[in-house]
Amino acid sequence: MIQFDTVHKRFPNGTTAVHDLTLDMPEGGVTVFVGSSGCGKTTSLRMINRMVDPTSGTIRVGGRDVLEQDAAELRRSIGYVIQQSGLFPHRTVLDNIATVPLLLGWGRRKARARAAELLETVGLTAEAGKRYPHQLSGGQQQRVGVARALAADPPVLLMDEPFGAVDPVVRTQLQDELLRLQQELNKTIVFVTHDIDEAVRLGDRIAVFRTGGHLVQCAPPAELLARPADDFVADFLGAERGLKLLSLTTLADVGQGPAPEGTGWELVLDAARKPLLWRDEGTSAEVPVRPLRDSDSLLSALNESIAAPGGLVARVDADGVLTGVTSRDEIHDRAGLAHIAAGTRLDTPEDAGDTSDTAVHEDTDVAS
Amino acid sequence: MYELFKNLGAWLVDGDQWAGPDGIGHRLAEHLQYSLLATLIAAVIALPLGLLIGHTGRGAFLAINLSSFGRALPTVGLVVLVFLASGLSMWPVYIALVALAVPSIVTNTYAGMSAVDPEVKDAARGQGMRGHQVLFQVELPLAMPLIMTGLRLALIQVVATATIAAYVSFGGLGRYVFDGLAQRDLVQVLGGAVLVAVVAVVLDLALSALQRALFRHRPAKSA
Numbered sequence: 001m002i003q004f005d006t007v008h009k010r011f012p013n014g015t016t017a018v019h020d021l022t023l024d025m026p027e028g029g030v031t032v033f034v035g036s037s038g039c040g041k042t043t044s045l046r047m048i049n050r051m052v053d054p055t056s057g058t059i060r061v062g063g064r065d066v067l068e069q070d071a072a073e074l075r076r077s078i079g080y081v082i083q084q085s086g087l088f089p090h091r092t093v094l095d096n097i098a099t100v101p102l103l104l105g106w107g108r109r110k111a112r113a114r115a116a117e118l119l120e121t122v123g124l125t126a127e128a129g130k131r132y133p134h135q136l137s138g139g140q141q142q143r144v145g146v147a148r149a150l151a152a153d154p155p156v157l158l159m160d161e162p163f164g165a166v167d168p169v170v171r172t173q174l175q176d177e178l179l180r181l182q183q184e185l186n187k188t189i190v191f192v193t194h195d196i197d198e199a200v201r202l203g204d205r206i207a208v209f210r211t212g213g214h215l216v217q218c219a220p221p222a223e224l225l226a227r228p229a230d231d232f233v234a235d236f237l238g239a240e241r242g243l244k245l246l247s248l249t250t251l252a253d254v255g256q257g258p259a260p261e262g263t264g265w266e267l268v269l270d271a272a273r274k275p276l277l278w279r280d281e282g283t284s285a286e287v288p289v290r291p292l293r294d295s296d297s298l299l300s301a302l303n304e305s306i307a308a309p310g311g312l313v314a315r316v317d318a319d320g321v322l323t324g325v326t327s328r329d330e331i332h333d334r335a336g337l338a339h340i341a342a343g344t345r346l347d348t349p350e351d352a353g354d355t356s357d358t359a360v361h362e363d364t365d366v367a368s
Numbered sequence: 369m370y371e372l373f374k375n376l377g378a379w380l381v382d383g384d385q386w387a388g389p390d391g392i393g394h395r396l397a398e399h400l401q402y403s404l405l406a407t408l409i410a411a412v413i414a415l416p417l418g419l420l421i422g423h424t425g426r427g428a429f430l431a432i433n434l435s436s437f438g439r440a441l442p443t444v445g446l447v448v449l450v451f452l453a454s455g456l457s458m459w460p461v462y463i464a465l466v467a468l469a470v471p472s473i474v475t476n477t478y479a480g481m482s483a484v485d486p487e488v489k490d491a492a493r494g495q496g497m498r499g500h501q502v503l504f505q506v507e508l509p510l511a512m513p514l515i516m517t518g519l520r521l522a523l524i525q526v527v528a529t530a531t532i533a534a535y536v537s538f539g540g541l542g543r544y545v546f547d548g549l550a551q552r553d554l555v556q557v558l559g560g561a562v563l564v565a566v567v568a569v570v571l572d573l574a575l576s577a578l579q580r581a582l583f584r585h586r587p588a589k590s591a
Contacts, residue, residue, distance in 0.1 A: 051494055076496030086491025090509045099495050132585050
């Protein structure tokens with residue numbers, strides 16, 4: 001859907017922002033550009049909708065060279081969300097969302113109707129549409145920014161650190177919303193962030209950039225975490241990359257059974273068989289229980305198994321009814337298997353084609 | 369002193385003083401006509417200039433320094449200069465008043481344009497607006513409060529200075545000031561001055577109120 005072919009960007013002041021970038025982003029799915037500041041990830045993103053033009057090389061969107069298209073028309077066909085939302089302070093939320101439809105000449109009534117529809121899509125009330133951007137919270141503004149980008153139903157969405165300026169709780173909510181929206185809409189999304197956790201959470205593929213505009217590695221999150229291409233990527237992923245990998249696997253495949261005898265702890269249930277708490281059989285001391293569902297990650301299971309007394313994790317179904325318990329050892333074993341699976345996937349021949357986009361560039365011109 | 373103010377009061381409320389071609393009503397109308405026309409001409413010259421400089425970012429030096437240049441320009445000197453060149457006509461008055469008004473309009477328009485958040489301009493381009501659409505749909509509306517402040521300042525300055533029309537034998541409220549000076553009639557001089565001040569203050573308050581009403585939805589930060 002989006003192809004970079006040996007794209008190079010040098011700014012007039014002589015700095016190289018993007019160095020010979022070759023990258024192919026398939027239709028549908030989220031590609032996340034990560035890297036520290038000055039690594040060229042934002043410049044790469046902005047070259048897709050011609051906010052920046054490359055010095056050399058070609059970028060194609062849907063097979064068409066972007067440089068051969070009228071910049072304004074190209075931008076209207078691509079959704080664009082930026083940090084701090086960049087909403088127009090003098091227009092109501094509804095009119096902000098209607099921006100691109102109006103530019104496309106849909107007419108005011110149709111554009112507003114579409115905007116009202118999108119307010120709901122991004123989880124805002126109709127009442128919010130009449131307000132002005134400064135009357136909304138940061139998280140709400142960011143939702144409006146997403147709605148504005150989606151207004152003309154573009155196949156491609158560019159998101160430049162859209163959740164960088166909101167607090168962590170709201171950021172998690174917005175990430176969940178984006179994943180839900182993406183499941184519904186299946187856009188081709190390019191997402192820039194410097195937060196590796198956000199990248200792992202949202203990305204179907206993660207492209208790691210290094211200062212000087214080099215793409216170091218582009219791979220699905222599990223592969224990236226299990227097999228970083230070099231020390232730079234490994235450092236960037238952080239010391240807990242093993243644990244991050246566990247956030248990608250769910251508890252679903254981990255076995256469960258009745259609570260074993262002799263641990264000294266009894267799981268107390270209510271009348272509907274929902275776990276209430278752990279009780280020490282000797283002292284009757286009570287410890288709160290945090291039951292997990294199949295959709296919870298192996299990371300949260302590991303966390304819970306450490307926190308829970310006796311190393312036992314209570315498992316429940318979607319209604320919160322107990323289905324069984326899982327021991328710390330089982331979770332640990334499963335975590336190890338997840339690592340091995342992620343690490344060896346590269347070596348299986350039938351998957352080799354999927355990972356050929358892993359690009360490692362030579363360090364021919366290290367800037368410093 | 370008390371006598372002077374009593375006479376001034378009597379002068380201002382005297383019905384005869386307000387009527388006729390030499391009356392305050394007529395002089396006030398003349399004064400407003402000079403002021404509004406001069407400000408309008410200045411706006412026609414200064415607004416496009418300020419918008420162009422603000423939109424392109426070129427010529428910012430001119431926009432920033434024009435206001436100090438305008439302040440340094442001696443208005444009466446300019447009147448006399450143009451008077452000597454053109455002879456007896458309204459030209460000297462209008463040229464001097466326009467020259468007075470242009471700098472504050474250009475400077476404030478530029479200030480308003482440069483105060484528009486670059487992120488918002490970037491977003492406007494990113495949504496697919498062309499240059500003129502960014503200018504008229506985003507930059508101009510956002511710069512409007514400061515542009516109006518510039519127009520208001522210009523108008524007030526022009527109202528206060530339009531007395532010079534009488535200096536080259538035309539009308540307006542300056543008539544009382546210059547006639548009074550010639551006749552050593554202090555009450556008349558003072559009456560003219562007070563009227564000019566009142567007109568300036570009333571216009572200023574009215575335009576401020578209008579501005580507040582127009583931009584009540586704006587976040588408080590833009591001044």
